[in-house]
Amino acid sequence: MSNWFETLEGLHIQVWDTLIQGLVDAGHPARRPTFATVSPDNWPEARTVVLRGSDTEAGIVSVYSDLHSDKIRSLKKNPRAALHIWDPAQALQIRLKTEVTIxxxxxxxxxxxxxxxxxxxxxxxSPAPGRPIPDALDYIKNAYPDTFAVLHCRIITIDVVHLGDDHRRASYSRSDDWAGKWLSP
Ligand SMILES: Cc1cc2nc3c(=O)[nH]c(=O)nc-3n(C[C@H](O)[C@H](O)[C@H](O)COP(=O)(O)O)c2cc1C
Structure with a gap:
């Protein structure tokens, strides 16, 4: 019997198990992915977010945000985001390229x-995230439903690296129904 990281199918299952772990376990590294977008003036930008939802069948993960944050402005211009997770316990890096619906x-x-x-x-x-304020605490936190946004990230490709005794890398794509292929690491 092979280890999960030795087959394309095993690695793919492990990706989704890891994402689901991130949802159910607040201490798991998959709970707080890095979420990267491209700014309107074409700069890469990355920030920590909390993973809030996943749909294995549809290949979608979800994130919550403030509707007035800069990442929303970026996504309106370019509705693509990458998510990155490094789980040291599994020696597993997961990268997702996604198309985002706000x-x-x-x-x-x-x-x-x-x-x-x-x-x-x-x-x-208030003021909106990222706006200048005169002093560090010159803001108010409101629970305001109208500024609550859910970012549904439809996965297009998954890139996985496993750093075991051997290094393995695989890529999965929606276009080939997640069959996967090995890549040189
Ligand atoms: C541990 C942690 C978790 C965070 N979770 C979220 C989150 O789920 N959604 C979010 O919009 N920002 C979250 N943030 C704040 C973002 O990292 C970022 O500072 C904020 O969203 C503004 O980013 P932007 O200006 O690029 O839009 C989190 C920050 C940290 C440190």
Whole structure:
């Protein structure tokens, strides 16, 4: 019997198991991926986010954000994002290239209702995120549903690196139904 990292199918399953671990375990590295976009003036930009949802069948992961944050401006211009996870316990790097749909307003109200009151304050800071303020604490955190956004990230490709005794790298793509292929690491 082979180890999970020795087959394309095993690695692919491990990617999704890892993403699901990130959803259920607040301490898991997959809980806080790096989320990268391209700014309107073509700069790469990256930030930490919390993984909030995943749909294995549809190949979608979801992230929450403030509708007025810079990443939303970037995504409106270029609706593509990359997510990056490094899980040292599994020696596993996961990179996802995704196409992002921004959902807000009534469509996401049921998700808003499920967010604990304390956490809702993350989606409604005033002035808007990234705006200059006179002093460090010159802002107010509001729990404001109208500025709550859900970023549905439809995965186009998955790139996985496993750094075991041997190094393995594989790529999976939606266009070939996630069959996968080995790449030189
Ligand atoms: C541990 C951690 C988790 C975070 N989670 C989120 C998140 O889920 N969504 C979000 O929009 N920002 C999150 N942030 C804040 C972002 O990293 C970033 O500072 C903020 O979204 C503004 O980014 P932008 O100006 O590029 O849009 C988190 C930051 C840290 C340190």
């Amino acid at each position: 959902a807000s307003g009534p469509a996401v109200r049921p998700l808003w209702e499920n967010i604990p009151a304390q956490s809702r304050q993350s989606y409604g800071v």
